[in-house]
Amino acid sequence: MNQGEKIIEKTEEFSANNYHPLPLVIAKAEGSWVYDTEGNRYLDMIASYSALNHGHRHPKIIRALKDQADQLTLTSRALHNDQMGAFMEKLCTLSNFDKALPMNSGTEAVETALKAARRWGYEVKKIPKDKAEIIGAKNNFSGRSIGVLSMSTGKSATEGFGPFAPGFVTVPFGDGKAIEQAINENTAAVILEPIQGEGGVVVPPEGYLQEVREITKKHNVLLIIDEIQTGFGRTGKLYCYQHEDIQPDIVTVGKALGGGVYPVSAILADDDVMQVFQPGNHGSTFGGNPLAARIGRVSLEVLMEEGLIERAQELGPYFMEKLKAMNSPVIKDIRGKGLMVGVEIKEEAGTGRDFSEKLMDLGVLAKDTKAQTLRFAPPLNISKEDLDWGIDRMKMVFRG
Ligand SMILES: Cc1ncc(COP(=O)(O)O)c(C=O)c1O
Structure with a gap:
């Protein structure tokens, strides 16, 4: 068992079972990135359900x-x-x-x-x-x-x-x-x-x-x-x-x-x-x-x-266009405004949870909201390079 697995075991033993988190233990974070107990880094497009618009640990x-x-x-x-x-x-x-x-x-x-x-x-x-x-x-x-x-x-x-x-x-x-x-x-x-x-x-x-x-x-x-x-x-x-x-x-x-x-x-x-x-x-x-x-x-x-509102105005439509351009056979719908984007997965392709786990394995964090929908809501100050990095990984997962 690695350190993360041990922590999950302890957490599950002593805490109420009212959430179903991704099997990942975050120990450190900066900006749009979080790091697990094993030192792996992930692009945080959950951003604590939009509580992290400023990114992690804004100086x-x-x-x-x-x-x-x-x-x-x-x-x-x-x-x-x-x-x-x-x-x-x-x-x-x-x-x-x-x-x-x-x-x-x-x-x-x-x-x-x-x-x-x-x-x-x-x-x-x-x-x-x-x-x-x-x-x-x-x-x-x-x-x-x-x-x-x-x-x-x-x-x-x-x-x-x-x-x-x-x-x-x-x-x-x-x-x-x-x-x-x-x-x-x-x-x-x-x-x-x-x-x-x-x-x-x-x-x-x-x-x-x-x-x-x-x-x-x-x-x-x-x-x-x-x-x-x-x-x-x-x-x-x-x-x-x-x-x-x-x-x-x-x-x-x-x-x-x-x-x-x-x-x-x-x-x-x-x-x-x-x-x-x-x-x-x-x-x-x-x-x-x-x-x-x-x-x-x-x-x-x-x-x-820091013009974070304008960042969402610029990057949101860019992100949605990139998602649409994937012409993914597994995506039923893409919707949202600014940097609040929902991707609905076709039922025959799997659940939102399945896809959030696939994305996690490639280093991108997004969580299902309803059974079939993944929500992408990164920090508003995410760099375009980091967003592109995430989009490349999404392409791998959404190509079917
Ligand atoms: C629209 C909306 N209202 C209220 C809440 C509740 O906020 P909290 O979890 O801080 O109590 C949420 C939480 O997700 C929300 O999305």
């Missing part, structure tokens, strides 16, 4: 982490800290919202958005007590808490975890009319991912978000966009909804906001919505802590200074 972000660790790490919100204000300012001004509310994980951000929408529904829209409804899309993924799962339609994520919270309705993704039909006087909000990431990189028809924005405005319903996976340049815009030129009422952000080193999430909204939160009705011990705030602010600085 400026690591410096911020270390400097802040030497100064102050945690105050809780019982006190102010000298980092949170500047982080909130940076996030709000960049994103064009009045206010932000910091949390830690993506799931918590989504819970926060759902709570904001319900409270807005009661206080502002005057929905009768406990009658608020929120409309989500089928095949969504926004986390794994009981609240978030209450709008989930995925059997593997929900089975055995009921009963769920009432007040959620789901409609087919990509269908604006279905949303309008589901709206009634008790509807507080519609929540959507602009591209369903975990759902298999599902891109809705062009104009969908615009249509939903018009419908929600017309019926006095909030529009929540979950940018946890698609945000911070991943699709070639700061936020994916900007491809359709809309302004949502609430945006949830996470993953890459932590610069690949720390969990940092938030919701963004204007004053009319954010004022529903008052002392005592929502919070988090760690949300907005000085370490998170420093890392969050610097991660946003790096995103802008």
